Structures are given as C-alpha cells and as structure tokens.
Amino acid sequence: MMMKCSNTQQLRRPAAVTRRPAATSRRSAKTYAGATGTFIVGGNWKCNGTHDSVEVLVNGLNAGTIDANVEIVCAPPFVFLNQVLDTLDKSKFSIAAQNCWIGDGGAYTGEVCANMLTDLSIPWVILGHSERRSLCGETNDIVGTKVAYALSKGLKVIACVGESLEERESGTTMKVVEEQLAAIANVVDKTGWKDVVVAYEPVWAIGTGKVATPDQAQEVHAGIRAWFANSVGADVASSVRIQYGGSVNAGNCAELAGMEDIDGFLVGGASLKAEDFVTICNSAKFSS
Numbered sequence: 465m466m467m468k469c470s471n472t473q474q475l476r477r478p479a480a481v482t483r484r485p486a487a488t489s490r491r492s493a494k495t496y497a498g499a500t501g502t503f504i505v506g507g508n509w510k511c512n513g514t515h516d517s518v519e520v521l522v523n524g525l526n527a528g529t530i531d532a533n534v535e536i537v538c539a540p541p542f543v544f545l546n547q548v549l550d551t552l553d554k555s556k557f558s559i560a561a562q563n564c565w566i567g568d569g570g571a572y573t574g575e576v577c578a579n580m581l582t583d584l585s586i587p588w589v590i591l592g593h594s595e596r597r598s599l600c601g602e603t604n605d606i607v608g609t610k611v612a613y614a615l616s617k618g619l620k621v622i623a624c625v626g627e628s629l630e631e632r633e634s635g636t637t638m639k640v641v642e643e644q645l646a647a648i649a650n651v652v653d654k655t656g657w658k659d660v661v662v663a664y665e666p667v668w669a670i671g672t673g674k675v676a677t678p679d680q681a682q683e684v685h686a687g688i689r690a691w692f693a694n695s696v697g698a699d700v701a702s703s704v705r706i707q708y709g710g711s712v713n714a715g716n717c718a719e720l721a722g723m724e725d726i727d728g729f730l731v732g733g734a735s736l737k738a739e740d741f742v743t744i745c746n747s748a749k750f751s752s
C-alpha cells in the first residue's frame with residue numbers, strides 16, 4: 465500500500481503547476497514533471513546535527529513561508545527521525561530517511577529496514593546517494609534492489625545518480641548515469657516509477673562549492689529524460705521528476721530552477737540553514 469505524506473499535503477498539491485517565464489528559462493512556461501506537476505526539494509541533512517541543533521533547524525523551517533506549490537522532503541539522520549516527526553510542520557514538509565536496508569529486517573546489525581520506516585509513517589527514503597555508493601560499497605545492483613524493495617513496501621524513493629569528476633572528464637557522464645538508472649529499471653516495473661524521484665547529483669559538485677552550471681545540469685537532465693523515453697516509456701519520461709543536487713545554495717538556486725528539465729533540488733549543506741533552505745524551496749517560479 466502506498467504511504468501518503470499527509471492529507472493536508474495532498475490537498476495543497478495543484479493538479480498542474482506551470483512556471484512563470486523566467487529570465488534564464490529555455491522556454492517561456494513549463495509544467496513541472498510528475499503526476500502532480502509539483503516542484504520537489506529535498507533537504508539531505510546527512511550525518512549532521514544534535515538534538516538541540518535539530519530543534520533550532522525545525523523551528524526555523526516551521527517559521528518559514530513556503531510556496532504551497534512546492535513539495536518538500538526533509539531527511540534527518542535516523543536517530544532524529546522521531547524528533548522531527550513530532551515537531552516538523554507536516555502540512556509544509558514531508559520526511560525521508562537517508563537510506564534503508566536492502567530487504568526484510570532481521571540479523572543485520574546497525575541497519576534500518578523499510579518496514580520500520582513505514583511503521584513510523586515515514587513516506588520517503590533516499591537511496592543510492594553517492595556517499596553510500598563510494599563509502600559503503602553500494603553497487604548499481606544493490607541500489608536497484610534497494611529501490612525495488614523500498615517501493616514494494618510502500619515507500620517513495622529519491623534515487624540518486626551521478627558521475628565522478630574523472631568520469632565527466634573522460635566523457636562518460638551519460639553512460640555512467642544510464643547504467644545507474646538501468647540497474648533500477650531492471651528490477652522496477654514501469655508503474656513503480658510514479659513513486660520515484662531521480663536526483664542527478666554529480667559527485668564533483670557535492671559538498672565542493674563547485675555547482676554544475678545551469679547548462680551542464682540541464683544537459684544531463686535532458687539526457688536522463690531521453691533515456692527514460694527510450695528505455696522505459698514516453699509517459700514515464702514526461703512524468704518523472706528530476707532533481708539537481710550538488711552545491712545548491714540560496715544564491716544559485718533560482719537560475720538552476722529556471723532550467724527546463726530541473727524539477728527540484730536535493731540539497732545538502734544549505735539544507736542545514738533554515739533561511740537558506742526556505743529560499744531554495746521558493747526558487748521555482750509558478751504561473752498564477
């Protein structure tokens with residue numbers, strides 16, 4: 465059964481959202497991809513925070529004025545999930561875990577399984593983040609299996625893909641990204657993609673302050689959409705939402721948000737500062 469964010473959140477989603485012509489946009493107006501056409505911003509808090517700093521961050525987020533047309537997912541570390549569940553304003557924000565185990569729970573010391581997340585009414589999980597791929601040995605196949613399993617348990621997934629600097633410089637960006645996507649598509653049937661958001665996060669831009677240019681990001685996002693059209697289906701290609709992640713901040717978000725195939729962001733460092741994160745969440749321009 466699909467977990468839903470909250471009734472309030474579903475109600476506030478418009479049937480379709482179109483973007484105001486933006487100076488940097490390659491087209492005059494667009495409908496964001498996705499069944500709801502909703503811009504989606506994730507805050508990946510990574511391995512940061514204390515009980516007290518989480519309280520400050522949550523208070524700051526709750527106090528922020530957020531465009532009602534934007535879907536927002538905050539991903540605290542596991543140990544703070546309950547605190548955030550209890551205190552974050554869920555009419556404005558949804559909650560994600562940053563990872564989960566590949567299958568059922570059991571004798572897997574240190575792991576958290578999908579059922580535990582749904583038991584807490586956590587609707588989302590981030591899977592395949594480059595830090596888990598590079599630091600924890602998560603291969604494309606492991607990530608694919610994790611995505612399929614999480615979906616089967618009713619979670620919605622932010623699935624991360626992206627190339628390293630070496631791969632970009634050797635001209636293999638799309639090959640790498642397509643292989644990462646194919647490993648998911650091999651085990652997720654076409655209908656499953658409705659609950660998946662793809663986060664394109666070039667590894668060289670993560671935590672480095674070296675943000676992809678809007679054109680660089682747009683090029684890969686368009687390539688990802690083309691891959692979906694060829695490999696999964698035209699309907700999925702037009703409905704899947706693709707986030708950009710990697711050194712997104714309050715200063716660079718508006719120009720990136722204006723690009724045709726950027727349907728949201730996955731934000732690391734800047735998601736730890738409520739004011740900056742709220743600015744990023746409000747960076748998409750909508751028609752009235």
Ligand SMILES: O=C(CO)COP(=O)(O)O
Pocket residue numbers: 508593665669670671672673709710711712730731732733734
């Ligand atoms: O990895 C990221 C989000 O998942 C991006 O991190 P930064 O925004 O800190 O570069």
